[in-house]
Each structure stands twice: as C-alpha cells, then as structure tokens.
Amino acid sequence: MGKFSRSWEMMKESWEVLKEDKKILVFPLLSGLCCLIVLASFAYPLFGSMNWQNEEEWETMYKQDWTYYVFLFLFYIVNYFVIVFFNSALIACAAKRLSGGEPTVSDGFKAAFSRIGAIFEWAIICAIVGVILQAIEDRSKWLGRLVASILGTAWTLVSFLVIPILVIENQSPFSALKKSTILLKKTWGEQLIGNFGFGLAFLVLMLPAFAMIIFGFVLHSILMIAAGAVYFIVLLLVESALTSIYRTALYLYARDGQAPSGFDEGLLNSAILPKNNQ
Numbered sequence: 001m002g003k004f005s006r007s008w009e010m011m012k013e014s015w016e017v018l019k020e021d022k023k024i025l026v027f028p029l030l031s032g033l034c035c036l037i038v039l040a041s042f043a044y045p046l047f048g049s050m051n052w053q054n055e056e057e058w059e060t061m062y063k064q065d066w067t068y069y070v071f072l073f074l075f076y077i078v079n080y081f082v083i084v085f086f087n088s089a090l091i092a093c094a095a096k097r098l099s100g101g102e103p104t105v106s107d108g109f110k111a112a113f114s115r116i117g118a119i120f121e122w123a124i125i126c127a128i129v130g131v132i133l134q135a136i137e138d139r140s141k142w143l144g145r146l147v148a149s150i151l152g153t154a155w156t157l158v159s160f161l162v163i164p165i166l167v168i169e170n171q172s173p174f175s176a177l178k179k180s181t182i183l184l185k186k187t188w189g190e191q192l193i194g195n196f197g198f199g200l201a202f203l204v205l206m207l208p209a210f211a212m213i214i215f216g217f218v219l220h221s222i223l224m225i226a227a228g229a230v231y232f233i234v235l236l237l238v239e240s241a242l243t244s245i246y247r248t249a250l251y252l253y254a255r256d257g258q259a260p261s262g263f264d265e266g267l268l269n270s271a272i273l274p275k276n277n278q
Contacts, residue, residue, distance in 0.1 A: 010263070011201060014245040017097055017262045018238070023105055024093045028240035031086035032233075035079060042075045069131055076127035084119050084126075087244060088112040088167045094248040095168050098260035111167055118166050122173040129155055158184055164251040183254045202239045206232060 018024070092111030093103035112119065133155075137148040158181045165176035212228030215221070252260045259265035 008201065010246055010249070011242060013263050014242040014249070017094065017245050017249075018241050020262075021093060021097055021103060024090050024103070024108065025237050025241055026105055027086040027090040027093075027108060028237045031083055031240075032236070034082045034086070038075070038078050038082060042071070042078075069135060072134060073127050073131045076130045077123050080126040080130075081120055081123035084123055084163060085112050085116070087163055088115060088119055090241060090244045091164050091248050092167050094245045095164070095252065098245075098249055098252060098262060100261050115167055115170065118170075118173055118176075122162065122166060122176075125173055125177075126159075160184065161247065161251045161254070164248050168248075168251070183251070202235055206235055209235065 089105075089108030089112040093105075093108040096103040096107060133148045133152050136151070137144045159177060161180040161183050162173070162176045165171050165179050166173065169176075169179075171179065209228045209232035212224050212231065216223075216225030216228060249260050249263045252258075253263070253265075
C-alpha cells in the first residue's frame, strides 16, 4: 500500500474515532473563534495607525522598524498559546479515547490547564521561530521566501509530536521537542505525507463549498453563500480534529509499539518503520 493510500485509510480510522466523540469538535471551534478575536485585537491598532496612502511608510515599517517585529512576536505568542491550548485539550481527549476511555470536554480542559505553563513556554518558542522565519522572508522577495519555506517545513516536521508529548508525558517543551525529533527518525516523513494526504482529501471536499459561495455571489443568493460558508467551516473543524487524532495515534504507537484502539496495527507499523525498511 502506498503512502497516500495509508494516509487515506488512517484518516478514515481517525474519522471513526471522531464519530465516537463528536463533542471534541468544540475545541477547534473555540480555538478558531479565539484566534479571530486575537487577530482583531492586534490588527485594529496596527492597521489603524498606518497611513495606507503612503506605500513607502509601510515598506519602512514592515522591513526595517524593529517595533514591528516586537508587535509580531507578541501577536504570535498569544495566537500560538490559543492554538496549542485547545489542541492540547483535544489531544488529551483523543489519547483517552484511544486508550479505551470515555473522555469528556471537561477532561480536555483539565489536561490543558494542568499544562498551561508548558503550553505558554512552547508558545514563546513557536513565536521566536515564527518571527525569525518572517524576518528571513522579509530580507528578500524570492530567496527569503524560499529559505523561510524550507526552514518552516523542517520546523513543522521536527515539532510534529511536541504537543502529544507535552500533554501525555508532562515533559518540558525542550524535552518534548527533542523526543519529537527522535521519533521523527522512526517515521522519517510519514507524518508529512499524512498531513498532506489529509489536506488533499479535504481540499477536494471543500470544492462544493467554494462552488456554492461563488454561485451565491453570482446569483445574489445570501442563503447559498451562508450554506457554503457553514459547510466550509464544518470541514475545517473536522480536518483539525482528525489531524490531531491521527497525530495522537501515531505518537502512541511510536512510543508503545502497540496500535491504539480503533487503529490498524499494520497501517501504523508501515508508518513507523525506518526508511531503509520501507
């Protein structure tokens, strides 16, 4: 079975787990709403203070003024904290379900609050990386973007399993990052293939939403636009939940060598084998 076929099968297994605990969709929903609030809170004072008729002023601030990066750093900290907090709650519930338990939304919040210090520390680390990547991208139009893209992909890979380790094993952010990197050597990129496979599948599923929104504008149908928007949002929530469940299952198997409840051991085993064995 090819990598993308395995990813599709694991997505279906993640879906079966989600059907047992639809209530955990509240975490990506709250995460999205809080991120919008954070974005609005930071964007309004920044954009409101800019003279958008003066392109030179914007270029100077964007690429040369250090206060912009301080502002960006603060935004990243708050935004990452929100994302990691709710993702931690979701992963805690997924881990309990995959271990045969019956998680509740309260269980997820308790787990996230119990690790709030580590979550904040990890948000700071992610913010530092984010600002560095943005600064690299700002230095050059195409070369900076290329380098930032490569480094960003590498960071996504090595940090892929950090949150499950933070939540499940109660380790510090740096210890979790180190262990995530070690486990990456076992999965050697299957994590990236899995994420890409999930993203590709949901991109196809989102096409009807795009079509409804476009035709809604063409036909001046508010109902069609609203239906497309709701469908799009629901798919985003489901994708976020499935990705977290998949990430948790992959981590548990990489750690224990035993397939968690609801997942096929053969599929997970093929994802964990070292590169020279695949």
